[in-house]
Amino acid sequence: MAITKASYSLINGAPFNVLDFGAVGDGVADDTAAIQAAIDAVPTGGGAVYLPQGLYLVDPAVGINVVAGLTVFGDGRYNTQLVAKPVGGNIFQRQVNPSGPNAYIDSVTVRELGVIFRHPTVANPSNYYQVAFQFRHVTRSLIEDVYIGNYPTGVSSSLPQPTNQGNSRQGYGVSFGTFGGSNPAYCGGEVNTCRRVFCAGVRYGFTLDNPEFIAPGDGSASYACVIDNSEVSAAEVGISQYGQYGAGSTFSNNVIQAIDQMPGSSDTAYSLLIEGYENYVFGGYNESPFTDYELFLGLQSRANRINTWLSNDGPYQDNGTGNVIEKIDGVTNKWSLSINNRNLVNGIAKAWVTFYWDGAAIVVLAAYNVNGVVRVGAGDYRIDFGLGTFDDANYTAALAGNVDSSGTPGTITNFTNKSTANYRILTNKIGTGLTDFLQVTATFWGNP
DSSP, rough: OOOOOOOEEEEHHHHHEEEGEEEEOOEEEOOOHHHHHHHHHHHHOOOOEEOOOOOEEOOOOEEEEOOEEEEEEOOOOEEEEEOOOOOEEEEEEEEOTTEEEEEEEEOOOOEEEEEOOOOSSSSOSSSOOOEEEHHHTEEEEEEEEEEEEEOGGGGGSOOOSSSSTTGOSSSSEEEEEEOOSSSSOOOOOOEEEEEEEEESSSSEEEEEEEGGSSSSSSOOOSSSSSSOOOOOESSEEEEEEEEEBBOEEEEESSSSEEEEEOOOOOOOOOEEEOOOOOOOEEOOOEEOTTEEEEEOOOTTBBBBBEEBBBHHHHHEEEEEOOOEEEETTTTOEEEEEEETTTGGGGGGGEEEEEEOOOOOSSEEEEEEEEEEEEEEEEEEEEEOOOOTTSSEEEEEEEEEEEETTTTEEEEEEEOSOOOOSSEEEEEETTTEOOOOSSSEEEEEEOOO
C-alpha cells in the first residue's frame, strides 16, 4: 500500500507523524523503532503521535512504550492498524521497574486504530500470548474507537484468518492493574477508560487485576475504571475484574458474545466475572450459548450492583455478600431482584382477589392477576389466575373471610392441589358445613 509522507514538523504543536521517523506502514518492514522514536520526541507534558493509514508491523517482544500526556491516533480502526510479529509480548505498554520506584504515567490516549494479533494457527494454553494494551500501572488512560483481535479486517484483510472460532481465542485485548499499595514499585494504575473498543477473537477481552500479570503475594486494585459501549466476541473470558480490592468500576452498555473455552483449555469460561466491590454493571447484551457462567460473582465480591440483560444461555452465580442483581429472565420475561441470592420479588404479592356470592353471581370487589372466580357449589370456589402469573405451583396463599355479619366462626381451606392455572378453596361454617361466606379475600405470594 502506497503512503504519502506528510511532515508537520514546522507547525508548532502539530502531531509527530511516524512517517517522519522512518515508519513504512506496508506490513512488511518492522516499524516498532520508528513509532517509538516518534513517541520519544513528544515533549515533557505531552503531545500527539499520528499514524497515517497503513499496516504497521510491530514486535511484541519489544513493544511500544507510552509516556505521560501522550495521544496516539490513526485514521480509523480499519484504516490504521498495527499487526504483531508472531511472538509473545505487548503492543502498547509502559516500562516499569518491579522493584521500584516508578514514575506515574497518566493521561495516555490511544484512538482510531486497530491491533491485529498473530498467534499460532492452532490455539493452545501453552502458546505464547500477545497483549494489545498492557496498561497496568497507567493512570487515567483512554482507549477509544479501537479494534483488537485475531481476525484481520480493513487494511489487514489480506492476512490469513483463523481456521475456526476456537482457534481465534488467543491473546488479551486490554489489561488494567496496579501494584499493591504497600509495594515500593506502586505507581498508580487506576481510573482508566475503554470506549467503543471491539475485541474479535481473543482469550480475554477486557481484564482488570488479572492474576496472570501479578507477582505472587502482591495485590492489584484498579479502581474506578470504565468499559463502555464496547464489545467482546469469540473469547474465553469477556469482561473480568479479579482484584478483591478493585472497586467502583463501571461496565456499561457492552456486548458480550460467543464466550467458550479455547481449544485445550480446562479453564472456566466467563462472560462477566467480578471479584471486587461496589462495581456497577448496567445495560448491554450477552449471548453466549456455551459459556460456563454468564455472570460470576466471586467469594470476595461484595456490594456490586448488576442491572443488565442475561440471556440464560449460561447460569449466573453469586458467591459474595450484599450483591444486588436485577435481571429479566430471557425465557419467561420475568423480573427478579436478588440480594445475597434471595429474590426479593418473592416477597411481593403476585395475585389477590376479594369477592362474594350474591345469590345469583360472583361479585369481585378487587382483583390483581386474577381472571375470575367460579362458584363450583355452595362454599366451593375456583380462583383462575391470569396467564403467566405463576411459572410453577411453588406459591403460598393467605385466605381470610367473614362467614356472616354476626361473626360466626368458619374456616377456609384449599380443596385440591394448587396449579399455575387456578386455586380452589372451600369455605366452611363451623357446625354447618360448606357455606357461602359474606366475603372472601385470597392473596398469593410466589415466584416472580
